[in-house]
Amino acid sequence: DAMVIQNPRYQVTQFGKPVTLSCSQTLNHNVMYWYQQKSSQAPKLLFHYYDKDFNNEADTPDNFQSRRPNTSFCFLDIRSPGLGDAAMYLCATSIPSGTYEQYFGPGTRLTVT
Amino acid sequence: GQQLNQSPQSMFIQEGEDVSMNCTSSSIFNTWLWYKQDPGEGPVLLIALYKAGELTSNGRLTAQFGITRKDSFLNISASIPSDVGIYFCAGQLQGAQKLVFGQGTRLTINP
Numbered sequence: 001d002a003m004v005i006q007n008p009r010y011q012v013t014q015f016g017k018p019v020t021l022s023c024s025q026t027l028n029h030n031v032m033y034w035y036q037q038k039s040s041q042a043p044k045l046l047f048h049y050y051d052k053d054f055n056n057e058a059d060t061p062d063n064f065q066s067r068r069p070n071t072s073f074c075f076l077d078i079r080s081p082g083l084g085d086a087a088m089y090l091c092a093t094s095i096p097s098g099t100y101e102q103y104f105g106p107g108t109r110l111t112v113t
Numbered sequence: 114g115q116q117l118n119q120s121p122q123s124m125f126i127q128e129g130e131d132v133s134m135n136c137t138s139s140s141i142f143n144t145w146l147w148y149k150q151d152p153g154e155g156p157v158l159l160i161a162l163y164k165a166g167e168l169t170s171n172g173r174l175t176a177q178f179g180i181t182r183k184d185s186f187l188n189i190s191a192s193i194p195s196d197v198g199i200y201f202c203a204g205q206l207q208g209a210q211k212l213v214f215g216q217g218t219r220l221t222i223n224p
Contacts, residue, residue, distance in 0.1 A: 102158070
């Protein structure tokens, strides 16, 4: 089945130690998104790629970076994680067909110790 | 920024009851989406709505795109235990590649 895959599902990192989260998709969608979701809150968009064009949200900290080497893969790099960065990180994809339905992966739960 | 007001924030119901939740905004949306999120998982798309006045069903779920394009509601009929979770509405503004999310409705069901 076509899907959005996130690895790992659970990630523990130390304060200040760089960490990379990965997302892959078999849907062949043009657009890929990274969201941060804290407990009981709505997902918060960090940035998205339309093909290779990177679109950063104005309030996304510089600590968060992203790479999209090809259509299928997208990475979220947190350069120096702080305790406040502990959250669920969600990857989503969509096609810019006018409907903009987004399909989410299962998420990566990040713990910062 | 754009905001969606989703209500209620939480619901506690008995199994078998019907459920209704809604989202409203001061902005006009081109698309309304309803998602369900289980604990520790990503949101799953339940229903997508594309036209004002559209009424769409998915099993026991029914959602409508408001005539003014500023609101949407989701109904769940004859609730069952697996309906437990957080329901999010999301709207897409014209020309935008991103969604605006409501704050979520947490549904709890007493068996």
